[in-house]
Amino acid sequence: MKMKYFQLLILLTTILSSGCSVNDTKPISETKIDTIELEQLANIAYDNESWEEVIRYYRMLTNKISNDEKLWYRLGNAYAQINNTKSAIDAYKTALTINSNDSMILHNLAITQLQESTKTFLELEKYTGANDPLNLRARLAIKAIATLLNKEYKIGIDN
Numbered sequence: 001m002k003m004k005y006f007q008l009l010i011l012l013t014t015i016l017s018s019g020c021s022v023n024d025t026k027p028i029s030e031t032k033i034d035t036i037e038l039e040q041l042a043n044i045a046y047d048n049e050s051w052e053e054v055i056r057y058y059r060m061l062t063n064k065i066s067n068d069e070k071l072w073y074r075l076g077n078a079y080a081q082i083n084n085t086k087s088a089i090d091a092y093k094t095a096l097t098i099n100s101n102d103s104m105i106l107h108n109l110a111i112t113q114l115q116e117s118t119k120t121f122l123e124l125e126k127y128t129g130a131n132d133p134l135n136l137r138a139r140l141a142i143k144a145i146a147t148l149l150n151k152e153y154k155i156g157i158d159n
Helices: 002-018 035-047 051-064 069-081 085-098 103-127 133-149
Strands: none
Touching: 035 051, 035 069, 051 069, 069 085, 069 103, 085 103, 103 133
């Protein structure tokens, strides 16, 4: 883990020192960073699981290179890691417009859609009475999705 941070530090130092001869100093997001350097920063942040940085770098990359499904896939993964399922779904769908038969993208999209569905069923359970048939249906759906995802959600239903 320390090695990855060291690599990130060296890469950032290189980028920043290359701009020191210019009088106009701007934040990293405003400077023109070579795409290869930007992808290296994004990959290091990804390896370090620095999800907010990953999102920032991959958004910059997808603005520069919009037709690379790997960039959109990794952006979707980063959003999924911080539980921003709607943005993850959007990124995965964009990746699929580029490569519609990538099994990993399809898998991660499906898992993320299940997570988003769970949020909706949790809301349904919250706003329906215990005697409402939709409440039971919501609890059963939550339990089924939880089983698929191998997660536990707090619901009032027996095993």
